Amino acid sequence: MEAIKKEYWKDKANKALGISPEDARITKSYLIVAFVAILVGGLLGLLQGMNRAGILELPVWLNYYKVLTAHGLLLVVVLSAFFTIGYFYAGLSHSLGGLLPKVRKMAWIGFWMKIFGFVLAVIPILQGDASVMYTFYPPMAAAPMFYIGLVFIVLGVWMLAFGAFINVANWRKNHKGQHIPIISFFATGVFVLLFFGSLPVAIEVFYIIPWALGWIETINVMVSRTLFWAFGHTLVNIWYMTAISAWYVFVPKIIDGRRWSDLLTRIVVIALVIMNITGGFHHQIIDPGISESVKYMHVFMSLAIGFPSLMTAYAMFAVFEKTARKKGGRGLVGWYKKLPWGDVRFLAPFIAMAAFIPAGAGGIVQSTNQLNQVAHNTMWVVGHFHLTLGMTVVMTFFGVSYWLVPYVSGRVLTKEINKLGVIQTIVWTIGMVLMSGAMHWVGLLGSPRRTSYSTYFDNATALSWDPYLFFLAIGGTLLMIGVLLQVYAVFHMMFLAPKGETEFPVADVEEDATPTPMWTERWGLWIVLMLGLVSMAYVIPLVDFIVNAPPGSPPFKTW
């Protein structure tokens, strides 16, 4: 009786709180930009895949490296960040009783700063003055306007991060002694990482701008690379944390289950926040200037990040099994039949999770010193991040869109769109398995990354890559079909689907769950621990790079 009463009040409160039109507009705007970015970025990806397979010759005015830079920036910086922000701002609005008026204002200022910054960055890319790829560290130099654009993007992100902090702090002030609602807890973790992770890249860009302008002649390449990867790696984990927030909080509700352990969920968030930034070093395993013993010790740090992922895997399958058994599922694995496979809101995140098993394993391979030597500059790495970002993260985002978009638009998910979503999920899965699988394999055979198509004067080894590259192109084509289906579904749900109420599906914890201790709320302490760890991790190489600095590098334009 008590449980029924509790649920009744919760439902009523959820309905009454709903999402205000002002807050919904913020999320909708962010989602529109995200899905337009995937449309354009996806198209560029297709061109790239075709070119890489030797099927399509790109015109001189649209060369491979220009397309590669725009594809990376659109999908890595625009799609992921805009989706993450739109999604978490809806979560903050729902769980904290609406956004504060000043936070709303900050969200809009941040939005326009990001758009302005993006436009500034895209102009030199289109002009062919910034084909430096997403990894925009020296010695390759873009036009100064590209970096100035990046400054505005970072400032926009900070605006959003502080908006979230203000809203959460205000809620905590009015709800003393209570836990931050779980989705806002995830949001806090993500915005903490967005802020602290973008600090190094802000320093890097401020250092690059005078160099790109010619005010200083040379730049310390190793310092720049290290600062870049402190950000680059954190960004990767921000997407990942956004995806797992959906797995922990929403997926259990969609399958009519409950969250497995609130304490475990919060510990995973805290662990990811504390340990994340230093993971940047595993992107620098073949960099010179860092001694082997330091790299070796960093392997421990990188593998430590894998630990919360194992906890997540355990928690997810515990939820699935428990829920399926409650519905009458039997057998050692036979219970899987009771899961709602026809519901895209479950199917897409589930495949995303399953993809993380090989994706995470591939990540561990790359973090290992010796194996990294083999795979580092090959297509293997490209395959890896298409499996993690393109499958684990993006498929979760797709799954989320089937309830988030109707929720913020005051519409409902129809059976037809659900069916379309299931088809899209299947197309995307086949496309990504083909493309990413081919990339991994051809990488092991030695095909380099960041390189347009070449047969290296018809060298036999290079020619042997062709069949695999062909699979890459087929996968890329299927993915483009997936993009079109997905973008259609999103805009249909936003503007054309029947009006109605869609729930914001936050799952409850188990009835017999033990209360979560309050120490999990000590955000200041987690941040201090994170800063301590980052200081310890970076002090050795950075002092070495600066004290024993080489003369530095002038800007290079290699394209």
Add this chain to the structure above:
Amino acid sequence: MKGIYYVLLLYFFLMLPPVANLMESVMIIHMHMQMTLFVIIGFLLAPALQKRFPRFFEEWNPNGIPGILLFVIVIFYWTLPRSMDEALNLWYIELFKFISLPFLAGVPLWDSWKKITASLKNGLISLFTLLFILMGWLYIWSPNQLCNNYLMIDQITLGWGFLLTAVCMIIYLAYSYITDFAKTV
């Protein structure tokens, strides 16, 4: 109680010559990581020791002050450049490091922390903040090599490590000043 074996395993692992040599090969890892890990081993062993010898801790550390004093003296000793050098050159000083950091620093700090007042805790953190700033200044700007076993660059790195840790402690002190921990215990 099974956990105690894992702690002991970690303790012996850290003392294995190849592991100890690797950690001691970099000055800052020697001081800020290896030594810290031995103090943490002390934390992990402390609950079992408290359970085994309750009278001892009651008698010798009733209000936490003796334990804190012992901790401070031991840690101050290990921040001296000479003590690090000797740990590398003389086997019995190395042995003293392996024993003193868990048992004369980690265990007493664990036993004392819950017994002392909040202001004493903050006072202790402030004391270490000042010490770390001083050590940072010494290691970064000393014109001479302070340890025979480490190069100047190692010394400067350690100095920056001290200063950055001091900054983190200042942030923590500011945070604890504006936050009521009673609500987040």
